Amino acid sequence: MASFSQLLLLVSIVVISNNALVSSQTNTNPVCPFTYLYHFGDGATDVGNSVLIQPWGRLLPATRAPYGRTYPGAPNGRWSDGLVDFDFAAFDFGFPDIVPSLSERANSSNGVIFSVARSPVMDHGFFSRRSISIPPYAVSLHTQLDWFRTHLQSVCGSSSECIANRLANSLVLLGDLEANDIGYALVEGRSLQEAESYIGPITREQIKTTRELIRMGANLIVIPGSAPLGCFPYILDALPSNDPTAYDRLGCLNSVNRLNTLKNNYLRRAIENLGQEFPNVTLIYGAFDEGFLQILDRLNQEGHANTALRACCGIGGRYNYSNNRFCGTAGVPACSNPEHHMFWDGIHFTQEIAVRIEQSLIQPTLEALNCTALPTPFS
Numbered sequence: 364m365a366s367f368s369q370l371l372l373l374v375s376i377v378v379i380s381n382n383a384l385v386s387s388q389t390n391t392n393p394v395c396p397f398t399y400l401y402h403f404g405d406g407a408t409d410v411g412n413s414v415l416i417q418p419w420g421r422l423l424p425a426t427r428a429p430y431g432r433t434y435p436g437a438p439n440g441r442w443s444d445g446l447v448d449f450d451f452a453a454f455d456f457g458f459p460d461i462v463p464s465l466s467e468r469a470n471s472s473n474g475v476i477f478s479v480a481r482s483p484v485m486d487h488g489f490f491s492r493r494s495i496s497i498p499p500y501a502v503s504l505h506t507q508l509d510w511f512r513t514h515l516q517s518v519c520g521s522s523s524e525c526i527a528n529r530l531a532n533s534l535v536l537l538g539d540l541e542a543n544d545i546g547y548a549l550v551e552g553r554s555l556q557e558a559e560s561y562i563g564p565i566t567r568e569q570i571k572t573t574r575e576l577i578r579m580g581a582n583l584i585v586i587p588g589s590a591p592l593g594c595f596p597y598i599l600d601a602l603p604s605n606d607p608t609a610y611d612r613l614g615c616l617n618s619v620n621r622l623n624t625l626k627n628n629y630l631r632r633a634i635e636n637l638g639q640e641f642p643n644v645t646l647i648y649g650a651f652d653e654g655f656l657q658i659l660d661r662l663n664q665e666g667h668a669n670t671a672l673r674a675c676c677g678i679g680g681r682y683n684y685s686n687n688r689f690c691g692t693a694g695v696p697a698c699s700n701p702e703h704h705m706f707w708d709g710i711h712f713t714q715e716i717a718v719r720i721e722q723s724l725i726q727p728t729l730e731a732l733n734c735t736a737l738p739t740p741f742s
Contacts, residue, residue, distance in 0.1 A: 390532060392456075392457040392458075392473075393457065393735075394455075394456065394457030394734055394735050394737060395456050395457050395534070395729075395732055395733070395734035395735070396732070396733050396734070397456075397532055397533055397534045397583060398473060398532045398533070399473050399474070399475075399529055399530075399532060399533035399534070400453060400456055400458045400461065400473065400474040400475070400533065400534050400536075401474075401475055401476075401477065401511065401533060401534070401535045401536070402449060402461075402475075402476045402477065402478055402535075402536045402537075402538065403477050403478060403504060403507045403508070403511070403535075403536070403537045403538060403540070403572075404449075404476075404477075404478035404482070404536070404537070404538025404539070404540060405478055405479065405480055405481060405482045405483075405538060405539070405540050405542075405543055406442040406447075406478070406479075406480030406481060406482075406710065406711045407447060407448060407449070407478075407538060407539065407711065407712065408447060408448065408449040408476060408478040408536075408538050409440075409441065409442060409447065409463070409476070409478040409479055409480045410440060410441060410447065410449070410450065410461055410462070410463050410476045410478070411439070411440030411441065411462075411463035411465075411466065412440075412463040412464060412465050412476070412477070412478060412479045412480075412502075413425065413440075413442075413479045413480040413481075413500055414426050414438075414440045415440075415463060415465040415466070416465070416479065416500045416502075419498075419499055419500040420500065423480075423500065423691075424442075424689055424690055424691025424692065424708070425438060425440060425441065425442045425480065425691065426438050426440075426691075427691040428691075429444065429676055429690070429691070429697040430442065430443070430444070430690070430691060431443075431444065431445065432444050432445075432697065433445035433701060433713075433714050434446055434714060440463065442480050442707070442708065442710070442711040443707050443711055443712065443713065443714055443717065444675065444676070444697070444701045444707050444713055444714050445713075445714030445717070446714050446717060447711075447712070447714075447717050448712065448716075448717040448718075448720040448721055448724075448725075449461070449476065449478075450717070451717060451718055451720075451721035451725070452721050452724075452725040453474055454737075455721065455725050455726065455729060455734070455736070455737065456474075456534065456725075456732075456734065457734070457737075458473060458474035460472070460474065461474035461475070461476050462474065462475060462476065463475075463476055464476060464477045464510055464511075464514055469514060470514070470517050470518050475514060477507040477510050477511055477514075478507075478538060479500065479501065479502040479507070480500075480501075480711070481497070481498045481500070481501045481543060481710075482501045482502045482503065482504075482507070482540055482543060483497060483501060483503060483504075483540055483541070483543040483544040483547065484503065484504045484540045484541045484543075484544050484565045484568050484569055485503060485504075485544055485561075485564065485565060485568060486503040486505060486506070487501075487503070489564070490547060493548075493553075495547050495548055495551050495553070496547075496551065497543075497547050501543075504537070504540055504568060504569065504572050505568070505572065508572055508575065508576075512579075515529065515530075515579075526579060526580060527579070527580035528580070529580070530576070530579055530580030530581045530582070531580050531581075531582055533581060533583065534583050534584075534585065534732070535576055535581045535583065535584045535585070536584070536585045536586075536587075537569065537572065537573065537584070537585070537586045537587075538587065539587055539588065539589035539590065539651060541565045541566075541569065541589055541626065541630070542589035542590065542592050542623070544561055544565050545558050545561065545562075545565075545592060545622065545623070545626065546592055546595070546597070546598060548561065549592075549598060549601060549602060549619065550597065550598070550601045550686075555618055555619070555622055558622060559622055559625065562625065562626045562629050563629075565626075566626075566629050566630050566633050567633075569586070569630065569633070570633050570634070570637055573586065573634075573637060573646070574637065574640075574641075577641050577644050581644070582643070582644045582645060583644075583645045583732070584644070584645070584646050584647070585647045585649060585728065586630070586634055586646065586647070586648055586649070587648070587649035587650075587651040587724065588626075588627035588630055588631065588648065588649065588650055588651050588652055589623060589626070589627065589651060589652070590623075590651050590652055590655040591615055591619075591620045591623050591652050591655055591656060592619050592620065592622075592623045593615040593616035593617065593618070593619030593620035593622075593623065594613065594614070594615035594616075594620070594655070594656075594659060594672060594705070595706065595709070595710065596672060596673065596674050596677070596682035596683070596684040596706050596709035596710075597684055597686065597709045597710050598616065598619055599614075599615075599616060599672065599681070599682050599684075600680055600681070600682050600684045600685075600686075600709070601686075602616060602619065603681070604616070613656065613659050613660060613663065613671075613672075614668075614671070614672050615659075615672075620652075623652065624652070627650070627652060630648070631648050631650075634646050634648050635648075647728065647731060647732075649724055649728065651724055654720065654723030654724050655720070655723070657723065658705070658716060658719045658720065658723060659671060659672075659705060661719075662703070662705060667703040667704075670698070670700070670703045670704050671703070671704065671705050672705060672706070673704060673706075674690070674704070674706050674707065674708055674709035675697055675698040675700075675701040675704040675706065675707050675708075675713055676690035676691075676695065676696070676697035676698070676707055676708050677689075677690055677695060677708060677709050678694075678695045678696065682709065683709070684708075684709035689708065689709075690707070690708035690709070691708075701713040701714065701715060702715040704716075
């Protein structure tokens with residue numbers, strides 16, 4: 364298999380405005396021009412929050428083997444066989460020890476992650492009104508923002524100046540939660556047309572949250588689009604088709620990926636408009652879908668087309684995925700070669716793919732953020 368250094372994976376990095384790339388605040392990070400790192404998101408960047416949410420956390424699959432089997436050898440709160448992509452990305456940014464926001468160490472850490480697995484942008488009420496079920500532990504983007512405010516108050520007290528100064532010296536990232544909003548609808552039988560009608564409200568909520576962060580003092584924000592949802596095993600399993608033209612050459616559902624592209628384009632235009640509203644704030648859009656498809660294509664070229672879109676940990680069906688017998692359930696096996704799979708459990712990536720995502724999405728971003736690239740220990 365080719366080494367990671369041989370992978371030429373590109374991602375479209377669009378800097379909407381760049382007047383604030385270098386903070387005027389005192390910076391103690393030798394790698395990047397910011398001292399603090401914050402991330403909102405879902406399971407792709409959850410480093411342990413979901414398993415700390417009461418009363419559900421201790422019962423979640425990520426608390427049981429075989430999660431964490433590759434690293435550190437036991438469950439570590441991440442929905443993977445090892446580390447997730449933001450573990451590697453945070454290292455690139457100069458934060459080798461990120462912590463979940465619900466951790467007791469959060470108030471003493473410069474890298475705090477608010478992501479929670481399976482979390483959508485919209486709140487529980489949005490889905491309840493549409494008779495769509497989502498996990499009770501899922502935390503909407505608005506609630507993650509509330510957690511963030513509470514965290515800042517814990518470290519700054521009532522000082523608005525402290526909060527503004529901290530945010531002015533921070534990188535804030537908002538992950539691809541909106542793929543979950545669309546995914547929940549499709550899995551529960553909603554049409555593509557209905558799911559498309561969610562794009563407007565979802566994007567407005569994302570932009571509203573970004574605007575609130577800016578008004579709190581944030582001036583450096585990265586917002587990636589979401590990965591092609593039509594390639595995920597849980598979607599492929601829920602929307603089977605006997606028509607070979609329903610799938611692209613990589614095995615992904617064309618119709619779902621067209622919807623995903625529509626959503627990403629809508630988000631990108633909204634970010635561009637927000638950049639005009641706040642010309643002194645740096646907003647960076649990352650086209651995650653492009654890098655993802657290159658990773659999948661490369662995995663196929665390496666001879667793993669038969670496993671690339673099959674869950675490593677799972678059981679049943681064409682994609683080795685069953686929502687009723689999820690990874691971590693008794694009797695559900697895990698493969699011996701997760702490096703040949705895009706997906707660990709049908710929803711979340713393997714550690715191998717997390718590293719490739721870091722190289723695809725994060726490495727190209729470093730220059731745009733005025734960071735000094737370090738030799739990566741991940742190979």
